[in-house]
C-alpha cells in the first residue's frame with residue numbers, strides 16, 4: 001500500500017523554499033482519535049475546546065503529553081513521503097549515544113497570551129540537531145497541526161523562507177563549524193542564527209504556519225525556525241506534533257559526535273551507556289579522523305544525501 005506522495009512541483013517548492021505545506025497529511029479519523037486522546041489527559045481544569053479554561057502560553061498536563069495512538073511515525077502518508085525524499089536512508093532522530101528505540105513524537109501546545117499582550121513576530125530562530133544529546137545528520141522535520149490555526153498570529157511554527165540556502169552557504173565557507181561549533185563562533189555567538197540571514201537578501205521574512213487539523217509543514221534541517229506566540233484573544237489552541245528524521249548512517253555515527261552542552265560543557269555519553277567512562281572532549285579537533293564521518297560532510301550539493309527525487313533536474 002502506498003500513501004501520499006509529493007508532486008514534482010511540491011518537491012521543487014521544498015528545494016527552493018526550505019519548507020513545504022502539505023495539506024491533509026494526517027487522515028481525519030486519526031486526527032479525531034488524537035484530539036480525543038489529548039482532551040482526555042488535560043489536567044488542572046483545562047478543556048481544549050473551552051478557551052475560558054486555558055492558561056496563557058505553553059501548556060502541558062501534569063506528567064507531560066502521552067504518546068498518541070497511532071504513533072505519528074507509523075502514519076502511512078508520512079512514511080511514504082519520507083521514503084520518497086530519503087530513498088530509504090532516513091529514520092527517526094534519537095538522542096546521541098542511546099541505542100535506537102521507537103521514538104515518541106513531540107507534542108507542543110501554545111495557548112493564547114495574556115489579554116492585552118501585543119503579538120510580535122519572532123526575531124530569531126534555530127536549527128534542530130544541535131541541541132544537547134542530539135547529533136548525527138539531522139535532515140528534516142514535520143510539524144503537524146492537530147487543531148485548525150487560521151491566523152498567522154495563531155502560534156504556528158515560524159520559519160525563514162530560503163534560510164536553508166543561506167545557512168548552507170555559511171557552512172560551505174566554514175565546514176569545520178558544521179559540528180555545531182558555529183553556535184559558539186561569531187557571528188552566531190553574539191548575533192544568533194539571525195546573523196547568518198541578515199546579509200542575505202534572498203532570505204524571506206518570517207512565515208508563521210497556518211492550516212487545518214491534519215495539515216503539516218515539512219521543514220529542511222538547515223531552515224531556521226522557531227515557535228511563535230498565539231495572540232491574546234485567539235480562540236484557537238495551537239496543538240502540533242513533531243516528527244524528526246535523521247540520515248540512518250549518520251544517526252549511527254551519533255555516539256562519535258562530540259558536542260558541548262548549551263553552556264559549552266563538553267558532551268558526555270549518557271550515564272549507563274557502554275562509553276560511560278569515555279570523557280567528552282568537546283568538538284573534534286581539526287584534522288581528527290572523526291571529522292571524515294559523513295555526519296560532518298558539507299557537500300556543494302545540498303541534496304547529496306537525499307533521494308533521486310530531489311536530485312532530478314526538471315525543465
Ligand SMILES: O=C(O)CCC(=O)C(=O)O
Pocket residue numbers: 108128143155156157158225226227228240242
Ligand atoms: O512549537 C513550534 O512550533 C516550534 C518547535 C521548534 O522550534 C522545534 O521543535 O524545534
